[in-house]
Amino acid sequence: MMQPYINPSPFEWTSITERPTASYESIEPLVASVFKAVLEQGDQAIIDFTLKFDGIKKTDFKVSDDELENAASQVPENLKKAIQNAKANIECFHKAQLTDKVQVTTQTGVECWQEKKPIEKVGLYIPGGSAPLFSTILMLAIPAQIAGCKEIVMCSPPSKDGTLPAVVLYTAQLCGLKHVYKIGGIQAVAAMALGTQSLSKVHKIFGPGNQYVTVAKQWATRHQVAIDMPAGPSELLVVADASGNPDFIAADLLSQAEHGKDSQVLFVTTHKPLMKKVSEAIEAQVNELPRKEIALAALSNSKAIYFEEDSTAINFINSYGPEHYIICVENEELYLDKVINAGSVFVGNYTPESAGDYASGTNHTLPTNGYAKQYSGVNLDSFRKAITFQKITKEGIQLLGETVELMAAAEGLQAHKNAVSIRLKALENEI
Amino acid sequence: MMQPYINPSPFEWTSITERPTASYESIEPLVASVFKAVLEQGDQAIIDFTLKFDGIKKTDFKVSDDELENAASQVPENLKKAIQNAKANIECFHKAQLTDKVQVTTQTGVECWQEKKPIEKVGLYIPGGSAPLFSTILMLAIPAQIAGCKEIVMCSPPSKDGTLPAVVLYTAQLCGLKHVYKIGGIQAVAAMALGTQSLSKVHKIFGPGNQYVTVAKQWATRHQVAIDMPAGPSELLVVADASGNPDFIAADLLSQAEHGKDSQVLFVTTHKPLMKKVSEAIEAQVNELPRKEIALAALSNSKAIYFEEDSTAINFINSYGPEHYIICVENEELYLDKVINAGSVFVGNYTPESAGDYASGTNHTLPTNGYAKQYSGVNLDSFRKAITFQKITKEGIQLLGETVELMAAAEGLQAHKNAVSIRLKALENEI
Numbered sequence: 001m002m003q004p005y006i007n008p009s010p011f012e013w014t015s016i017t018e019r020p021t022a023s024y025e026s027i028e029p030l031v032a033s034v035f036k037a038v039l040e041q042g043d044q045a046i047i048d049f050t051l052k053f054d055g056i057k058k059t060d061f062k063v064s065d066d067e068l069e070n071a072a073s074q075v076p077e078n079l080k081k082a083i084q085n086a087k088a089n090i091e092c093f094h095k096a097q098l099t100d101k102v103q104v105t106t107q108t109g110v111e112c113w114q115e116k117k118p119i120e121k122v123g124l125y126i127p128g129g130s131a132p133l134f135s136t137i138l139m140l141a142i143p144a145q146i147a148g149c150k151e152i153v154m155c156s157p158p159s160k161d162g163t164l165p166a167v168v169l170y171t172a173q174l175c176g177l178k179h180v181y182k183i184g185g186i187q188a189v190a191a192m193a194l195g196t197q198s199l200s201k202v203h204k205i206f207g208p209g210n211q212y213v214t215v216a217k218q219w220a221t222r223h224q225v226a227i228d229m230p231a232g233p234s235e236l237l238v239v240a241d242a243s244g245n246p247d248f249i250a251a252d253l254l255s256q257a258e259h260g261k262d263s264q265v266l267f268v269t270t271h272k273p274l275m276k277k278v279s280e281a282i283e284a285q286v287n288e289l290p291r292k293e294i295a296l297a298a299l300s301n302s303k304a305i306y307f308e309e310d311s312t313a314i315n316f317i318n319s320y321g322p323e324h325y326i327i328c329v330e331n332e333e334l335y336l337d338k339v340i341n342a343g344s345v346f347v348g349n350y351t352p353e354s355a356g357d358y359a360s361g362t363n364h365t366l367p368t369n370g371y372a373k374q375y376s377g378v379n380l381d382s383f384r385k386a387i388t389f390q391k392i393t394k395e396g397i398q399l400l401g402e403t404v405e406l407m408a409a410a411e412g413l414q415a416h417k418n419a420v421s422i423r424l425k426a427l428e429n430e431i
Numbered sequence: 432m433m434q435p436y437i438n439p440s441p442f443e444w445t446s447i448t449e450r451p452t453a454s455y456e457s458i459e460p461l462v463a464s465v466f467k468a469v470l471e472q473g474d475q476a477i478i479d480f481t482l483k484f485d486g487i488k489k490t491d492f493k494v495s496d497d498e499l500e501n502a503a504s505q506v507p508e509n510l511k512k513a514i515q516n517a518k519a520n521i522e523c524f525h526k527a528q529l530t531d532k533v534q535v536t537t538q539t540g541v542e543c544w545q546e547k548k549p550i551e552k553v554g555l556y557i558p559g560g561s562a563p564l565f566s567t568i569l570m571l572a573i574p575a576q577i578a579g580c581k582e583i584v585m586c587s588p589p590s591k592d593g594t595l596p597a598v599v600l601y602t603a604q605l606c607g608l609k610h611v612y613k614i615g616g617i618q619a620v621a622a623m624a625l626g627t628q629s630l631s632k633v634h635k636i637f638g639p640g641n642q643y644v645t646v647a648k649q650w651a652t653r654h655q656v657a658i659d660m661p662a663g664p665s666e667l668l669v670v671a672d673a674s675g676n677p678d679f680i681a682a683d684l685l686s687q688a689e690h691g692k693d694s695q696v697l698f699v700t701t702h703k704p705l706m707k708k709v710s711e712a713i714e715a716q717v718n719e720l721p722r723k724e725i726a727l728a729a730l731s732n733s734k735a736i737y738f739e740e741d742s743t744a745i746n747f748i749n750s751y752g753p754e755h756y757i758i759c760v761e762n763e764e765l766y767l768d769k770v771i772n773a774g775s776v777f778v779g780n781y782t783p784e785s786a787g788d789y790a791s792g793t794n795h796t797l798p799t800n801g802y803a804k805q806y807s808g809v810n811l812d813s814f815r816k817a818i819t820f821q822k823i824t825k826e827g828i829q830l831l832g833e834t835v836e837l838m839a840a841a842e843g844l845q846a847h848k849n850a851v852s853i854r855l856k857a858l859e860n861e862i
Contacts, residue, residue: 082837089537089831093819096535097545104527106520106792114528117771119805131843167841203805221661226805230652247857251850258846285853290845339818340548347822352850355823358838359831361537362819374550374634374657376817386807387770388524388793391778392786400520400790406513407789410598412562414721415689419682419783422716426678 001279002253002267002304010315016303017320019232019369020262027215034186035194035219042196049187056162062198063164063172063180071169083171086359087138093361094143097380109396116384118148121200123192124177125207125217128157128184132165139363139378140206141175147383151200152177153192157184185209189216193225204228206378208365228378232369235264236353237322239313239335242271244328245349249274250281252326255354257298258291264368265302266320268313270329275304314338321372324353341372397423432713433684433698433735435706441746447734448751450663450800451693458646465617466625466650473627480618487593493629494595494603494611502600514602517790518569524792525574528811540827547815549579552631554623555608556638556648559588559615563596570794570809571637572606578814583608584623584633588615616640620647624656635659637809639796659809663800666695667784668753670744670766673702675759676780680705681712683757686785688729689722695799696733697751699744701760706735745769752803755784772803828854 008016037045050058072080103113124140127133137154144152154177156164164182172180181199183191189209195201204226205217217227236256238249253265267278282299289295307313314335317325321341328349329335339345343366344356356362365378376382392400401420408416439447468476481489503511534544555571558564568585575583585608587595595613603611612630614622620640624647626632635657636648648658667687669680684696698709713730720726738744745766748756752772759780760766770776774797775787787793796809807813823831832851839847 078833079837079841082834085538085831085834086838089541089543092535092537093533093543093545096533099530102527104523104792106523107516110520110786110791112520112524112792114524114810115770120771133842135838135842224801226802245857247853248850251846251853255844255846255850258844285849288845288849290843295846336820339546339820340551342818345818345820347820348824350825350828350854351821351823352828352835352854354835354839354844354847354850355541355828355831356819356821357835357847359834360541360821360823361535361543362821367816370655371657372816372818374816377819379545379817379819381812381817385798385803385805386810386812387773387776387803388787388808388810389767389770389776389778390782390787390791390793392782392791393779394781397781397783397786400516400786402509403513403516403790404783404785404788406510407517407566408785410510411564411566412721413686413689413785414719415682415686415726416785416788418716418719419679419686419785422678422682423781423783426676 001282001299002302004275005303005305007308008305013316013319016305019264024211024215027211028219031186031215031219035190038187038190038196039194043198046183046187046191046196050183053185053187054157056158056160058158058162058182061182063169063182068169068173068180071166071173074166075170079167080170083134083174087142087174089359089361090138090142091146094146094380098146108399109393110400111391113389114386115389116381116386118150118384119203120149121151121202122149122383123202123205124152124154125188125205125209125213126154126156126168127209127213128159132168134167134171135358135364136207137168137171137175139365141172141177143378143380144383145176147380149383151179153179153181153200153202155181155183155188155192158182186212186216189213189220193220193223206365206382228365228382229367229375230371233262233264234259235322235368236324236326237266237268237317237320238326238328239268239317240271240274240328241269241330242274243330244269244274246274246277246281248349249278249328250285252352253282254285254289254295255352256324257295257302258289261294261297263298265298266322267304268317269306270308270310270313272306275306278304310334321370323366323368323372326351326353343367343372343377394427398427432710432730433733436734436736438739439736444747444750447736450695455642455646458642459650462617462646462650466621469618469621469627470625474629477614477618477622477627481614484616485588487589487591489589489593489613492613494600494613499600499604499611502597502604505597506601510598511601514565514605517566518573518605520790520792521569521573522577525577525811529577539830540824541831542822544820545817546820547812547817549581549815550634551580552582552633553580553814554633554636555583555585556619556636556640556644557585557587557599558640558644559590563599565598565602566789566795567638568599568602568606570796572603572608574809574811575814576607578811580814582610582631584610584612584631586612586614586619586623589613617643617647620644620651624651624654637796637813659796659813660798660806661800661802664693664695665690666754666799667757668697668699668748668751669757669759670699670748671702671705671759672700672761673705674761675700675705677705677708677712679780680709680759681716683783684713685716685720685726686783687755688726688733689720692725692728694729696729697753698735699748700737701739701741701744703737706737709735741765752801754797754799754803757782757784774798774803774808825858829858
């Protein structure tokens with residue numbers, strides 16, 4: 001079960017917060033060879049790799065309009081309603097992230113502004129495998145649509161029978177996706193990064209995946225493609241004081257632990273008795289889980305840490321930078337104020353992580369592995385870029401000109417200076 | 432001189448807009464070996480590489496408080512005033528990018544918000560070499576300070592006498608920098624990415640540099656460090672109609688061309704006679720330049736393109752995605768409306784690129800090499816990350832709970848479902 005720590009000193013924090021380091025370098029040659037083949041042979045390479053890696057003989061990997069439209073009839077009504085509810089909330093929160101143009105006159109006659117424009121072509125990777133992860137379609141396609149991306153390509157690995165699950169197709173269609181492909185793994189990422197006869201090259205690739213997809217996304221950056229963020233195993237940190245409910249906390253920790261054997265689960269508390277109670281609650285709940293083996297394996301790497309002081313607990317949490325961070329304490333404001341490094345934060349006893357995973361409105365594509373220290377989770381701006389503009393009047397360049405001339409000359413860039421001087425001279429002659 | 436194209440068809444655009452492809456893979460082994468040495472030997476490795484690569488024997492590579500404070504007396508008054516003027520404008524524009532918290536109730540009892548927090552530790556690389564590029568300090572340190580980054584490390588290669596130029600130190604001090612190091616090249620990037628005895632490991636590295644710095648920054652991403660953007664040679668595209676001033680345009684094209692032999696310069700016009708006039712103006716101006724050889728080399732790769740239609744010109748420009756984009760046309764609104772891919776845009780005859788390079792207020796750290804299609808230039812948000820929060824009330828989870836349960840079950844994640852069910856059950860029992 002969870003390994004307990006009592007008031008560990010900061011010297012121990014590094015080892016406590018250490019993530020399992022996975023080196024994927026051994027996969028790189030395989031990824032490179034798939035990219036090379038896709039670059040040279042296009043669609044034919046996709047067909048070959050789908051047979052080789054997935055054991056599926058497929059020549060028609062584009063999902064037809066009919067398939068998209070017919071999917072709805074195969075999804076239970078209550079599940080469709082649930083997906084629509086989640087969609088409405090995710091739309092609401094991501095639309096709220098639309099921003100006005102930023103515009104200022106920095107000095108007389110010098111107008112500067114910033115506008116955000118959609119990335120024209122984006123690619124969404126939706127993992128398949130053991131379960132249809134349709135929720136990720138909502139998390140990526142909704143902000144892409146709000147941002148105004150012109151072409152949204154989606155790839156997801158086909159099931160053994162060569163199809164995509166109805167709920168995946170339904171969600172894609174609900175989000176207005178038109179370019180959906182039954183392609184998975186490295187070859188899907190390569191297809192989106194390089195383009196083929198039937199698939200547009202995109203500018204940025206989003207979405208989670210296994211180690212092959214992770215390395216392939218990293219490799220794609222060598223081909224003028226951006227990616228949403230580096231990926232790692234999913235993580236949750238729960239902090240609680242005496243006000244925390246041990247059963248709820250145990251359920252949250254288990255919901256993270258069931259993701260995979262390499263999932264990271266940390267429980268931090270300032271109320272020592274809670275360590276034992278949460279442990280007991282986990283034992284009581286874990287046996288009911290279909291994914292019990294996975295959860296137990298993940299829990300064996302997990303830690304329960306007691307800190308006497310809130311301030312120490314907070315420092316520890318920021319030094320970890322959890323992907324998911326649940327706060328169940330009396331003094332919520334203190335903990336909220338001090339959040340520096342986290343992906344998504346869940347506040348109070350009635351805000352389970354799974355609410356944000358599916359339907360509260362926030363995005364579930366979040367930085368793991370400590371990357372919350374420098375990366376945002378996926379948000380509206382992940383699908384846009386900021387462009388700056390400036391317009392200078394005649395008076396403006398007369399007032400600003402000398403500054404530019406002096407700085408350009410001091411940097412030894414005479415032509416930069418000239419570009420200003422020639423205009424100042426023309427204005428002198430105008431008078 | 433510039434190679435002319437008349438109404439090229441879209442099939443030719445790819446080759447016209449092609450950038451020189453530089454493959455840096457041959458440098459990777461060297462970069463890897465420097466990183467390994469810095470990881471193992473820390474400061475001593477920095478000392479060794481500074482001797483080996485820069486020919487400078489240095490053991491004290493930290494700039495002292497005295498050095499920082501004394502620099503001001505060695506910089507001419509008018510240059511200091513110019514730097515202060517630029518600083519005020521850059522501050523004004525980047526402060527305007529501060530945003531409020533985004534907060535919405537997505538459905539009854541479900542509150543979601545997004546807050547931006549500073550990246551705690553950032554590293555700024557300021558290139559040295561032939562000239563002191565102090566303007567880049569302004570462009571990186573000012574937004575880092577506004578964002579509230581707690582620790583800002585700056586590295587810049589020492590001159591042959593082992594010092595940094597006074598104007599570089601003055602600018603660093605003016606921007607409130609306290610951790611300035613006389614370290615350049617690969618070893619500077621490695622030091623910031625890995626940390627040494629005297630230098631903090633940072634979370635994100637910013638700044639331009641030569642091919643060694645570029646590869647080192649890319650390599651740093653293997654060590655849990657983010658970078659501002661991939662780098663490439665600088666570029667400028669000018670579009671003009673009959674209202675464009677050929678002398679100004681020539682001066683702007685030359686200001687870009689003097690950067691380096693690999694600089695990219697494109698001139699697009701819908702007014703054919705301007706092609707010859709701009710060509711003549713370039714010939715008249717280029718001879719005066721101290722960096723004439725560089726400018727001529729860059730111009731030999733550059734292109735002048737005539738398009739009959741505005742709409743075609745605009746499509747072409749977006750397919751290129753210029754780092755710097757000057758618009759000198761009668762119908763400014765048309766061209767401004769249609770900007771999709773560009774780093775920074777300069778509007779009208781009196782807005783030279785060099786104004787934005789130094790002092791208008793916009794940032795000059797911009798995406799090159801077509802990366803404007805998916806990357807923003809450096810801006811305030813480059814130094815921050817967005818964190819999402821959610822708080823759900825008892826009523827909220829009662830209303831949203833079933834949606835989460837249904838979706839989690841459909842994805843085969845029972846523990847995710849349980850985390851909601853256990854709360855709903857507790858609430859039922861409360862009544």
